[in-house]
Amino acid sequence: MSLTKKIMIALLLGVIAGIGLTFAPQPIFTGLDNYLLGPIGQIFINLIMMLVVPLVFVSITLGTAGLGEPAKLGKMGIYTVVFFLITTAVAICIGFGVGYLLEPGKAGVFNTEAAEYEAQTAPPVMETLINIIPDNPIASMASGDMLQIIAFAIFIGIALAFLGEKTIGIYRLFEQANEILNWLVNLVMKTAPYGAFALIASAIGNAGLDALGSMAMYMVAVILGLIVHGALTYSLAIWGLGKTNPLKFYKAFFPAMSVAFSTSSSTATLPISMKTAQENLGVKKEISSFVQPLGATINMDGTAIMQAVATVFLSQVYANPLDFTDLLLVVLTATLASVGTAGVPGVGMIMLAMVLGQVGIPVEGIALVIGVDRLLDMLRTSLNITGDAAIAYIISENDEIKELKAEQS
Ligand code: ASP
Numbered sequence: 001m002s003l004t005k006k007i008m009i010a011l012l013l014g015v016i017a018g019i020g021l022t023f024a025p026q027p028i029f030t031g032l033d034n035y036l037l038g039p040i041g042q043i044f045i046n047l048i049m050m051l052v053v054p055l056v057f058v059s060i061t062l063g064t065a066g067l068g069e070p071a072k073l074g075k076m077g078i079y080t081v082v083f084f085l086i087t088t089a090v091a092i093c094i095g096f097g098v099g100y101l102l103e104p105g106k107a108g109v110f111n112t113e114a115a116e117y118e119a120q121t122a123p124p125v126m127e128t129l130i131n132i133i134p135d136n137p138i139a140s141m142a143s144g145d146m147l148q149i150i151a152f153a154i155f156i157g158i159a160l161a162f163l164g165e166k167t168i169g170i171y172r173l174f175e176q177a178n179e180i181l182n183w184l185v186n187l188v189m190k191t192a193p194y195g196a197f198a199l200i201a202s203a204i205g206n207a208g209l210d211a212l213g214s215m216a217m218y219m220v221a222v223i224l225g226l227i228v229h230g231a232l233t234y235s236l237a238i239w240g241l242g243k244t245n246p247l248k249f250y251k252a253f254f255p256a257m258s259v260a261f262s263t264s265s266s267t268a269t270l271p272i273s274m275k276t277a278q279e280n281l282g283v284k285k286e287i288s289s290f291v292q293p294l295g296a297t298i299n300m301d302g303t304a305i306m307q308a309v310a311t312v313f314l315s316q317v318y319a320n321p322l323d324f325t326d327l328l329l330v331v332l333t334a335t336l337a338s339v340g341t342a343g344v345p346g347v348g349m350i351m352l353a354m355v356l357g358q359v360g361i362p363v364e365g366i367a368l369v370i371g372v373d374r375l376l377d378m379l380r381t382s383l384n385i386t387g388d389a390a391i392a393y394i395i396s397e398n399d400e401i402k403e404l405k406a407e408q409s
Pocket of ligand 1: 265343346380384
């Protein structure tokens with residue numbers, strides 16, 4: 001059986017088991033969750049997380065060295081960031097659209113009196129930008145600071161490209177390290193069905209179904225926004241700019257989407273999403289290894305959609321209408337907020353606090369949405385990594401077309 005099929009079955013069984021577990025007596029669920037599902041899920045996440053930092057470092061270094069001229073990297077960097085910003089802004093507008101269409105904040109009775117939430121602050125954007133250059137690369141790797149690791153790897157890659165023959169030994173070492181890491185990613189991927197099953201059953205069992213109630217409409221709005229962005233924005237981009245049938249793209253990328261769904265972390269999914277993009281979609285290695293790690297950190301369209309819907313939802317709950325300037329402010333803050341925050345579970349809520357603060361909606365409102373956030377986090381993380389892969393794919397396809405043209409002329 002193919003891995004995709006196995007993962008699909010695991011997802012389905014995980015959902016069924018999770019729903020079944022919501023009916024099980026509490027001690028049975030707690031026992032199963034603490035001693036079976038939780039540990040299996042955590043081991044799976046650790047297995048992939050173990051590969052993230054070395055893989056990003058090695059593959060970006062090799063990618064940069066392979067590109068040869070730094071100018072090409074600069075051009076790709078600009079395309080990537082522009083694509084990221086445009087898709088995120090579109091995502092936020094879609095979030096507004098569904099929020100105003102479905103009016104989830106008017107659909108139920110919400111108790112805002114008891115709402116309590118202690119907001120954590122996201123790092124200021126300026127600080128994030130300055131800190132992209134690490135003062136201590138070893139510390140960046142130890143703490144998994146993706147932007148800093150990317151920057152350091154680019155420097156080493158450029159040096160390798162310039163030094164050529166002189167540093168061929170180190171270049172080969174990186175190539176061999178890359179082989180080892182890819183072999184390990186393959187190995188870890190084989191365990192994905194089991195990890196996904198455990199993570200999903202545990203997440204659904206823990207979330208329970210009673211949290212839904214009056215929040216159902218909010219969830220529907222977020223999910224609808226995610227579907228519209230995936231089915232329209234990405235599909236149109238893949239079709240129009242990547243000259244490919246979007247269904248083919250989604251089918252090929254599905255294994256990575258399902259791992260993102262079960263781990264709720266773009267960063268943890270990185271080794272698998274890079275591998276899937278390179279092997280199943282044929283994205284060039286040097287492009288995938290640059291665009292996808294960057295995207296996992298700064299491009300989160302699914303998260304942006306949730307923030308837009310949540311902001312509209314809470315503005316309705318608190319009867320605090322947003323004017324056009326507020327909406328623009330949300331687009332700006334939500335886009336910038338996503339730049340400095342890493343792709344890990346639940347980070348969207350930290351950013352939401354920042355967005356709400358900007359438009360004067362009580363931050364405690366987050367208490368209402370956080371109850372159902374676990375499940376939405378799974379879905380939006382799948383979309384987050386799909387956006388990164390779609391952009392990597394489009395850039396890679398166009399690069400290939402350009403190369404072919406150059407060869408012909
Ligand atoms: N979990 C998301 C990610 O890793 C971020 C979020 O929306 O909380 O992409």
